[in-house]
Amino acid sequence: MAFLEIQNAGKCFIGKKGERFEALKGVNLQIEEGEFVSIIGHSGCGKSTLLNMIAGLNLATSGRVTVAGVPVNGPGPDRMVAFQNHSLLPWLTVRQNIALAVRAVHGERGAEEQKQIVEEHLQLVQLVAAADKKPGQISGGMRQRVGIARALATRPKVLLLDEPFGALDALTRGRLQEQLLKIWEAHRITVVMVTHDVEEALLLSDRIVMMSNGPAARVAEVMGVELPRPRSRMEVINNPHYYRQRNELLYFLSKAKKAAQGGIPRLQPATSASTSLEKTALSLGFVPLSDCVPFVVAQQKGFFAEQGLNVTLVREPGWKAIHEGLIEERLDAALAVTPMALGESLGSFRRAAVPLIAAMPLTRNGNAITLHRRYWEQGVRSREDFARLLAGTRRPVLGVVSAHSMHNLLLRHWLAGAGIDPDRDVELVVIPPPQMVANLRAGNIDGFCSGEPWNARAVHEGLGFVPATSLDLWSGHPEKSLILRQSWADAHPRTHLALTKALLEACRWAADASHREELIALVTAKAFVNADPIYASLGLSGSYDYGFGRTAHLEDFNLFEGASTNLSERLWILAQMARWGLVPFPVDWQRAIERVWCEDTYRQAAAELGIVLPEAGYQPLALPGDAILDPADPGAYLASFAISHPQLPAAV
Ligand SMILES: Nc1ncnc2c1ncn2[C@@H]1O[C@H](COP(=O)(O)OP(=O)(O)OP(=O)(O)O)[C@@H](O)[C@H]1O
Structure with a gap:
């Protein structure tokens, strides 16, 4: 017999008018001593009822519950509950609240021993400094810790937690989860916890119990958490099992939610994905640049059509128009600058955010910095x-394609690395990429950072030179992604999958060097980049002209697709956006990143096409001349910059 046994247990509530409500029916669960088990399920399914049955606050109306072989007939000191509302006595101090519980349960022990237990538990939850305060004088998070300390101080055999951190802010919740993890790892007390938070459940539990919807709810599935102990949050999210298990739990909950709403589960089995698309006529936005290749190839080589999609490629003048097209729902999706999704989702556009996701990486590399030829003539090479030249001259004006672009972040990084303050020593202005060269020629700007063919064109026309490509700054940097509204992805799962498959095929085709000539011809066509192939070929052909006789062989100047292997590249984007005041750095940064880079469909599409994507995790990231970005301590990285500002480039 297991330490905690729930055998065929049911709970029937009788209403005021005598009506019966069968909340739980035939619940079976065995929990071993020292196990940490979480219970998840749709709201109202009966999780708290089950917990209360173990606590003895509600007795089972059928079947039985035993702890260490003893039937549960009411509350007892062997089972303590810490509720979300922590139910502390407001007129007693923190210390007195804990002492009261200790006296009630361990009254037979001497006063000194009781005092020792109280102090030990105050230390455990780091509340010694607040011990003489009353509950009304401390924060919600601290009250929650008192509740946990009070429950633990009674040394129960089973600790029962009902949504223990549900009402707290993300930062406090994270800290308390880690403290609970440490306490549990040190004491190995049996814990049963009700939660709505699947990440919390995965971090803490040995097993996760998924309850079916009520009435007559029962245990639907039990998942053993495949994450080694001792655990740290960072190791957990880097473990390859984490995302798979998290997705299974989220899938279960989304099915439960749909069922509760009377609908059918949103996600369909993979095999039916290519049939019955929710939408076949799609408008996809792009900006005429050499790296719009995945869209052009998918269209011209028939990969969209193969997936049953009838795509209109909408050429937009710049990233602002793309952004508006997505927000205003004129576009279904776009090939766009990746930081746009993060900026929008974190409220950088100063209005209610429309959650955008970076659903699939499409390109890497492909940008360059161009400076006016005047600087070359003045001896500028680096x-x-x-x-050196900036002192005593007028502030140069440099164009970036969007504030929320790798161009802006990389140009700022390049400038700041030489001690140039991008918000004080130069003026950054936003200009759509196709207008860069005309503005350089007209003397409106002194340089820019853009994709091709615009640097190539400035070089070819003798207007400027390239002191650095983005590969010189960060070879392999993430660049464009497939950007969608989260709501679009939710409403069109099968179309999303079909679109992703078409783009994966297109990227695979584009990456084949034998297709290069055809690729250049396709992209430079009037409907797309509409540029002389001589310019486009500078980025796409493998040879690169920096101007004034300097050329290099850059096979990787444009890379198509390219799944992430080090997720810290996303953290770099977030940290740099925070460095320049585009977004605040969120405390729960991993969650912010995960919400934006939603790649489940991408992974499914790759699996269905037999494409093996690399395992990805957070590892330290070191770019040339940059401090090491250690995901365990992004604060140290943010603190390492001599120059950083909360400022946006002004729009032209
Ligand atoms: N005392 C009661 N009398 C009648 N019905 C009750 C009583 N307590 C709970 N219920 C019903 O039993 C069902 C399960 O409630 P319970 O609170 O256990 O669900 P839950 O899964 O914990 O919900 P949530 O996730 O929203 O906290 C609900 O339909 C609820 O209305």
Whole structure:
């Protein structure tokens, strides 16, 4: 017999008018001593009822519950509950609240021993400094810790937690979860916890019990958590099992939610994905740049059509129009600058955010910095030369394609690396990429950072030179992604999958070097980049012209697709956006990143096409001349910059 046994247990409530409500029916669960078990399920399914049955606050109306072989007939000191509302006595101090519980349960022990137990538990939850305060004088998180300390101080055999951190802010919740993890790992007390938070359940539990919807709810599935102990949050989210198990739990909950709403589960089995698309006529936005290749190839080589999609490619003048097209729902999706999704989702556009997701990586690399030829003539070859020249001259004006772009982040990084303050020593202005060269020629700007063919064109026309490509700054940097509204993805799962498959095929085709000539011809066509192939070929052909006789062989100048292997590249984008005041750095940054880079459909599409994507995790990231970005301590990275500002580039 297991330590905690729930055998065929049911709970029937009788209403005021005598009506019966069968909340639980035929619940079976065995929990071993020292196990940490979480219970999840749709709201109202009966999780708290089950917990209360173990606590003895509600007795089972059928079947039985035993702890260490003893039937549960009421509350007892062997089972303590810590509720979300922590139910502390407001007129007693923190210390007195704990002492009261200790006296009630361990009254036979001497006063000194009781005092020792109280102090030990105050220390355990780090509340010694607040011990003489009353509940009304401390924060919600601290009250929650008192509740946990009070429950633990009675040394129960079973600790029962009902949504223990549900009402707390993300930062406090994270801290308390880690403290609970440590306490549990040190004491190995049996814990049963009700939660709505699947990440919390995975971090803490040995097993997760999924309850079916009520009435007559029962145990639907039990998942053993495949994460080694001792655990740390960072190791947990880097473990390859984490995302799979998290997805299974989320899938279960989304099915339960749909069922409760009377609908059918949103996600369909993979095999039916290519049939019965929710939508076949799609408008996809792009900006005429050499790296719009995945869309052009998918269209021209028939990969969209193969997936049953009738796609209209909508050429937009710049990233602002793409952004508006997505927000205003004129576009179904776009090939767009990746930081746009993060900026929008974190409220950088100063209005209610419309959650956007980076559903699939489409390109890497592909940008360059161009400076006016005047600087060449003045001897500028590097950013250090540029920095020396700035003293005593008028502030150069440099164009970036969007504030929420890798161009802006990389140009700022390049400037700041030579001690040039991008918000004080130069003026950054937003200009759509196709207008860069005209603005350079007209003398409105002194340089820019853009994708191709615009640097190539400035070089070819003798207007400027390239002191650095983005590969010189970060070879392999993430660039464009398939950007969608989260709501679009939710409403069109099968179309989303079909679109992703078409783009995976297109990227695979584009990455084949034998297709390069055809690729250049396709992209430079009038409907797309509408540029002389000579310019486009500079980015796409493998040879790169920096101007004034300097050329290089850059096979990787444009990479198509390219799944992430180090997720810290996303953290770099977030940290740099925070460095320049585009977004605040969120305390729960992993969650912010995960919400934006939603790649479940991408992974499913790859699996269905037999494409093996690399395992990805957070590892330290070191770019040339940059401090090491250690995901265990992004604060240290943010603190490492000599120059950083909360400021946006002004729009032209
Ligand atoms: N004392 C009661 N009398 C009648 N019905 C009750 C009583 N307590 C709970 N119920 C019903 O039993 C069902 C399960 O409630 P319970 O609170 O256990 O669900 P839950 O899964 O914990 O919900 P949530 O996730 O929203 O906290 C609900 O339909 C609820 O209305």
